[in-house]
Amino acid sequence: MTDPAKHGQLRTYGRRRGRPLRPHRAGLVQDLLPRLRVPQRVLEAPTGSVDPRGLFDPAVPEVWLELGFGGGEHLAAQARQNPGLGLIGCEPFENGVAALLGRIAAEAIGNIRILPGDGRPLLNALADGRIGRIFVLFPDPWPKKRHQRRRLVSPPMLDVFARLLADGGCLRLATDDPTYAEAMDQMLAGHAAFERCGGGAGWRPADAPVSRYEAKARRAGRVPAFFEMRRRARSAAHKG
Ligand SMILES: C[S@@+](CC[C@H](N)C(=O)[O-])C[C@H]1O[C@@H](n2cnc3c(N)ncnc32)[C@H](O)[C@@H]1O
Numbered sequence: 001m002t003d004p005a006k007h008g009q010l011r012t013y014g015r016r017r018g019r020p021l022r023p024h025r026a027g028l029v030q031d032l033l034p035r036l037r038v039p040q041r042v043l044e045a046p047t048g049s050v051d052p053r054g055l056f057d058p059a060v061p062e063v064w065l066e067l068g069f070g071g072g073e074h075l076a077a078q079a080r081q082n083p084g085l086g087l088i089g090c091e092p093f094e095n096g097v098a099a100l101l102g103r104i105a106a107e108a109i110g111n112i113r114i115l116p117g118d119g120r121p122l123l124n125a126l127a128d129g130r131i132g133r134i135f136v137l138f139p140d141p142w143p144k145k146r147h148q149r150r151r152l153v154s155p156p157m158l159d160v161f162a163r164l165l166a167d168g169g170c171l172r173l174a175t176d177d178p179t180y181a182e183a184m185d186q187m188l189a190g191h192a193a194f195e196r197c198g199g200g201a202g203w204r205p206a207d208a209p210v211s212r213y214e215a216k217a218r219r220a221g222r223v224p225a226f227f228e229m230r231r232r233a234r235s236a237a238h239k240g
Helices: 023-031 073-081 094-107 120-125 145-150 155-164 178-189 212-219 234-239
Strands: 063-067 086-090 112-115 131-137 165-175 194-199 225-231
Touching (some): 023 094, 063 073, 073 086, 073 094, 073 112, 073 131, 094 112, 120 155, 131 155
Parallel strands (some): 063 131, 086 112, 131 165
Antiparallel strands (some): 165 225, 194 225
């Protein structure tokens, strides 16, 4: 198992930049991103001190979080389907952030906030039990044995998700890497805070818009594994 403190410092993502941004997208990064980005003071706030509902104006009743949104297909679709909620997306890949900004601008989506970077400092700052759903869809698989400690989904990260989710809140994971799927399966089965509410061979949630990475995996003939977990009520988890 990876030491929780050390895991927080390991780089879990690949490149931060791809091709130079086209002028329209570069303009969105310059003009729109500052209005939507999670403020730096939030990232520097003490552990567990920030209520994510207050990051939206007006404040929203419930917040969902996507870690590693890639090009933002899934996040934008969820935001459209759930206009009364707030969604926070974290993504260090600049071209992915710019692609999401393009969707937000084209579709006039008003309920997304963005952290254009590693999501872990934000997770650390957020208060306990204030997130309704967490999505980690196709995190970098790091298939080589010596790289596997870089995987974003790890036992310490599941503890963080369990802290952040409200009782009855939902964690959705997906991967197309069979060794990662097996590791997720084992980690989740051994975690007292979660109970399974979906998953298994060939299962796919009905309300999950297809992300770019999922589409690519299916075109290549890989069958993704999805895991859907409900956060147990805290009193029940404490009883054991
Ligand atoms: C394989 S891509 C999948 C993207 C998207 N979820 C999809 O399904 O198309 C994994 C993404 O996770 C992002 N990522 C990795 N580590 C992260 C972290 N610590 N915080 C936020 N995003 C991260 C990467 O930059 C990358 O864009």
